[in-house]
Amino acid sequence: MTTVIDIRGLQKRFGRVQALDGLDLEVGEGEVHGFLGPNGAGKTTTIRVLLGLIRASGGTAEVFGRSPWGKAAALHERIAYVPGDVALWPNLSGGEIIDLLARLRGADTGTGDYKARRARLVDAFQFDPRKKAGTYSKGNRQKVSLIAAFAVPASLYILDEPTSGLDPVMEAVFSEEVSTIAKNDGSSILLSSHILSEVEALCDRVTIIRAGRAVESGTLADLRHLTRTEVSFVSDGIDEASVRALAGVHDVAVASDRYHFTVDSADVSALLPGLGALSVQSLTITPPSLEELFLRHYGDEITAANDDLEPVAR
Secondary structure: OOEEEEEEEEEEEEOOEEEEEEEEEEEEOOOEEEEEOOOOOOHHHHHHHHOOOOOOOEEEEEEOOEOHHHHHHHHHOOEEEEOOOOOOOOOOEHHHHHHHHHHHOOOOOOOHHHHHHHHHHHHHOOOOOOOEHHHOOHHHHHHHHHHHHHHOOOOEEEEEOOOOOOOHHHHHHHHHHHHHHHHHHOOEEEEEOOOHHHHHHHOOEEEEEEOOEEEEEEOHHHHHHHOEEEEEEEOOOOOHHHHHOOOOEEEEEEEOOEEEEEEEHHHHHHHHHHHHHOOOEEEEEEOOOHHHHHHHHHHHHHHHHHHHOOOOOO
16 A cells, blocks of 8 residues: 555654654555544644644654655645635635635636536535625635535545534535545545544544554554443343353443443453353443544543533532
8 A cells, every 4th residue: 555644753842842742644545544632632733744834843754755844835736635723815705715725726627527526515515605705604614625625636635623613414414525535536535533433434544642642543443452342231130240250341230130341352252152151132242432442542631621620500
């Protein structure tokens, strides 16, 4: 697989702040790669380095085998970028801005192919291109950026919180467009998002970043072993000791007549004969989700943040 984005030991300092601290990231040709982490983890800084907007303090970053800092203009001919907070020219209409952005990327906006693609996207996103951008909501400003990005084919799409401000219906339209691009065009997509379900549905691989460095990277199948699988079943006269005696079980709980516990994902197959011997009913096995994997690395911070909240007086 050809490597489109290749980051090794990337560092970026802003004064005393170490925004990136030895980040490694690799995105292959035709791959949809999820880039996960909360605000302040270093995602946007990484993207700014990839776009050639800022210079790295150390390490290497290459896009299509070139340094973004030295070859930004040439690379941008092959890149479509969507930020999470879009600023537009308030006196231009949405349609005028879409065409302007397309021309800046080298597109001939007079061709039938471009017009057809643009019209399809305007319809799909339920967007009115005639209104002045100064009247648009955040969601409509985001639609301008998305339509402009998707209207001109690119080799690499860098999407930084691209569905910010969109309602669930438009999020579904976005997901469909990404799936179509990845399947039909063979383009690479780096998707930075807070919406874990979106990443889980769209991405071939994910990288979780914490404090400026990657803490996990791989396919969801590769990473599922890092979290436990949930198992539940209805008992018929089974005592709790028999359940706890099963190999590899953790956190056994009983609610009414249903048992719940977790098991290391690698031990699920070894557990099944024991469950069969107990003649369990209504067995449910739920594989770990991307959210659980994310919380593995950030659950402590979320708990600390919740502990710091003052109780609301009533």
